[in-house]
Amino acid sequence: MSSRPYELVVFGATGFTGKYTCEHIVSQLPTNLKWAVAGRSEGKLQSLVEELKSLNPDRVAPGSLYTFTDYHDTAAYARQKS
Ligand SMILES: NC(=O)c1ccc[n+]([C@@H]2O[C@H](COP(=O)([O-])OP(=O)(O)OC[C@H]3O[C@@H](n4cnc5c(N)ncnc54)[C@H](OP(=O)(O)O)[C@@H]3O)[C@@H](O)[C@H]2O)c1
Numbered sequence: 001m002s003s004r005p006y007e008l009v010v011f012g013a014t015g016f017t018g019k020y021t022c023e024h025i026v027s028q029l030p031t032n033l034k035w036a037v038a039g040r041s042e043g044k045l046q047s048l049v050e051e052l053k054s055l056n057p058d059r060v061a062p063g064s065l066y067t068f069t070d071y072h073d074t075a076a077y078a079r080q081k082s
Helices: 016-028 043-055 071-081
Strands: 008-011 036-039 065-066
Touching: 008 016, 016 036, 016 043, 036 043, 043 065
Parallel strands: 008 036, 036 065
Antiparallel strands: none
């Protein structure tokens, strides 16, 4: 069994494509999926999580990771955690 905290992490979740990806996850993927959104802005991520909760209130909200400041940090994080 994996010790990873999440099965799926959406990087760049606050962007145009990222939001569509998150909406698809919320509406189509199994509700027991352990997933998280990640990005550079904690405020944007929290707003996104609230939006996603309103789409499907019965679903467990994604974790929110404020993990990186630029692309290089993102790549380093992905290598460690995913
Ligand atoms: N939109 C389309 O129709 C479309 C079609 C085909 C391909 N694409 C491609 O898909 C990708 C995303 O497009 P998009 O329209 O969704 O763009 P977007 O709305 O500008 O979103 C970009 C996302 O990437 C993050 N980001 C930008 N620079 C970053 C950096 N240096 N380090 C870490 N994160 C960074 C942004 O974070 P912040 O929120 O913090 O700024 C945001 O979450 C692009 O490569 C684009 O060429 C888009």
